[in-house]
Amino acid sequence: MSIDVALDQGVLTLSLNRPDKKNALNKLMYQQLVQQLQQAAQNDEIKVVLLQGSAECFSSGNDLADFLQSGELNDAHPTVMFLYEMAKFPKPVVAAVAGLAIGIGTTVLLHCDLVYSTSDCRFQLPFTQLGLCPEAGSSLLLPLLIGHQRASSMLLLSEAIDGNEAYRLGLVNQLVDKENLLEFALNKAKKLSALPADAVQSSKKLMKSGSAVKQAIELELADFSRLLKGPECQQVIQQFFKR
Secondary structure: OOEEEEEEOOEEEEEEOOHHHOOOEOHHHHHHHHHHHHHHHHOOOOOEEEEEOOOOOOEOOEOHHHHHOOOOOOOOOHHHHHHHHHHHOOOOEEEEEOOEEEOHHHHHHHHOOEEEEOOOOEEEOOOHHHOOOOOOOHHHHHHHHHOHHHHHHHHOOOOOEEHHHHHHHOOOOEEOOHHHHHHHHHHHHHHHHOOOHHHHHHHHHHHOOHHHHHHHHHHHHHHHHHHHOOHHHHHHHHHHHHO
């Protein structure tokens, strides 16, 4: 299993556990995440989901080789299914982020409700470097969260930021020491779980723009699919696998 699952006091913890690949997400992991989210949405015992990597690494993004073998980017693609599940998930999602948060490792945080990070964590969206465009609704959500100009630095120039900058911009709720991060995030999730569930879920629903996010993801996928087959991206991919 590349996703470790634990349930404690109404908190479902989903831990990315592929340390040899710096928690790069592959097809199997996406399928596991989708299954867990779908079940959690229907399970009244689960009040909150906690998404985490390890204290050393959250996620280095997609496993490129696996991603390229996963077929067309349609609604049945595991990555696409995961994005839609995160976008519509009705219960609060807490994230604990350390080490690397690259690509989907950052964009998934835009669908989380509380994000806790270490100060030295590296957040980066290298889509244009790969000849690609934003995904996961980030073209809509990131400018709304941190402003158009700063989002352009991340989405157009692929500039990385650390945890301190992520906190200053509002991408992260609070900075936590690495040795305390996972326990701190779990305690916050348990605090959420102890609150009236209907009130918490209604509050989340009112803060979300579900239809706009879904449309943004659809528009991004159309361009992403086109660019993925284009000469610029193909050249980058060839160079990557020659390393």
